[in-house]
Amino acid sequence: MRLRSVLAIKCAKCTSYLIKKLNRGSGVTLPGYVARLVDPHILSAMAEMVKEKTIVTMGTNGKTTTNSILYHALKAEGKKVIINRTGANMLNGIISAFVLAADKNCRLNADYACIEVDEIASVRVLPQLKPDCALLTNISRDQLDRFGEVDITFNKLKAAVTSVPKTKLIINCDDVLSYTLASESGNPFVTYGISEQIFDDISRSEIRESIFCRSCGKKLEYDFFHYGQLGIYHCPSCGLERPEPDFTASEITWNDGLYTFSMDGMLIQSTSRTPYNIYNTLSAYAALNALGAERTHFQEMIESFDYGNNRESIFTINGTRVQLHLAKNPIGFQQKISLVLKDKKPKDIIIQINDTYQDGEDISWLWDVDFQYLADAEAASIITAGTRRHDMGLRLKYEDISCDSTTDLRTSVTRCTKDGTGNLYVIVNYSGLYSTNHMLAELEKTQEGGDMA
């Protein structure tokens, strides 16, 4: 290995050590930055040390869950796997994952690398990483203040995958944007898709990207929509159509809140409470196949898999069941509303909307969510929080749904758990996720202490 790479790894490890010692956060991006300063080619050097295969996961929704499934599936086969931490999906975060995984001789002992990559970062990351496979979950509007518009995201992703022409793509062919991207890229690709209608009316979302054919400009026709622009489509003019997927999930049923489905001859009794996790599972399975990885323990692993990922956590506070959900773009939020409506019991709802850079400074997307359904959600109270709580309140007001607002989330949660319905949903966008998770865990702990006293 080049001396420069060794130096880069050492510096990054020192940085990480210092950050932890000084208690300055989790230190998942700065070490990567330092490593890159010392050796600009560090990522290529590290990626070459992965013994078997490298796979990247990209797309608007479902990246983290899908990547986590891949990681656990490979671990279940006894493989050593590198993964980047949740959210650390920009260039520096990815470099950090590699350099911090190196041993004291600066060697990497890993069979696989599963890396989640941000859409904008993908243009720089992919040429250095040269992954064997790239999984694309779906493309829809997200953080338009960062991406500009969804076509820019599309073009970035396309530029990224065409820069590594040998990389095999794993594509959701129900998404016309993803499928067009794969067809235009010239990369080899395999497809996955679902031919049954599994999403209900509420989760379907009126907001669709690009239901116009990208080759001839005519409006696409759909047999049905899954959600957003995902569905079974064809172009009446040029003949573009949703292909028969290489991998599919079928016989999908929903019992007692959990999904069961068939996939490649297995009947999987999943722990998933939401239909989009079937997509995530299916895509990961298709990717493992494309990687040529063993899948002997897949069923066993997935049937006990925790899709939560801290993004859907459940707490018990003062006897109240408290669910924490992340909703950071219209498609994601719509799915959460559908989930809330499936629960027929009375409930209290707290929605926190922040507008930091990580969240997206533009909160227009709240108006792309069909909040009118919340009127039938048996909600005893709805409270808005976060920097843009009044925008969220306005959104509800213009559906004639009344709500209150709070500047003190902790107090509001405590009050809801003491005087509420015993069933509380806390929905937050990105920047509030970790602090709220932490706060709820703390409340759960302290009230246990209180019970004993």
Place this chain on the structure above:
Amino acid sequence: MKLTIGHLYPDLLNLYGDRGNIQCFRKRLEWRGMEAEILPILSGDAIDFSKLDIILLGGGSDREQELVCEYLKSIKQDFKDYVEQGGVVLAVCGGYQLLGKYYKTDKKVIEGLSILDITTEWESERLIRNIVLNSPLFDTPVVGFENHGGRTYIGSHTPFGKVFYGLGNTGKSGYEGVVYKNVIGTYLHGPLLPKNPQVCDYLLERALKRKYGQDVTLEPLKDKLEHLANGYIAGRYSDKKYILKETIKRYT
């Protein structure tokens, strides 16, 4: 009383919460005991302008605007007559650009409706941030979010407002949007109307007067939440320390 609101090409132009503007028109009429009919006009549909009291032309991506441009050609004259006869129009982002003569992107020139004597040229650096305007039409600031690659040159037209914080038409001119007869063209989304009920009521009143005569007035509504949302952004960008902090963050 009843107003008919034509939402032009929602299948192509539906970015940035444009539905919020429609919902705002609808609710603020209904809350006053009036009726609102929303007519979504899809690409290819025929338009009877005599039935419309308000037209909303929303934002779309550059690619989608090119498709819209084809449909606009066929209604160009009718649209122009509607505007000259005092028809109310709210055009946001892409819709605002399309009211002008052309939008020149890096690849081609998209022909507009030529209703306004304005032109737009694409530059690679997009103008993206919160924006606060002071408009002579209103005594409260107009707040929103801008996100555009186009730089719009408005010539001798009257701007919608003076930029208090943000970038505006070209990023340099200090002004944002255009007001012409009963047309407001602007880059502000967020969406524009719910947070700026004064703008919504201004347009509603103009449309009602055109249809039912000059005596029509709008009774005030309880706009506490609207003012809190508006005031939060206006207040945030009146704070020099906050602006400095945000600027530092933006460039690091």
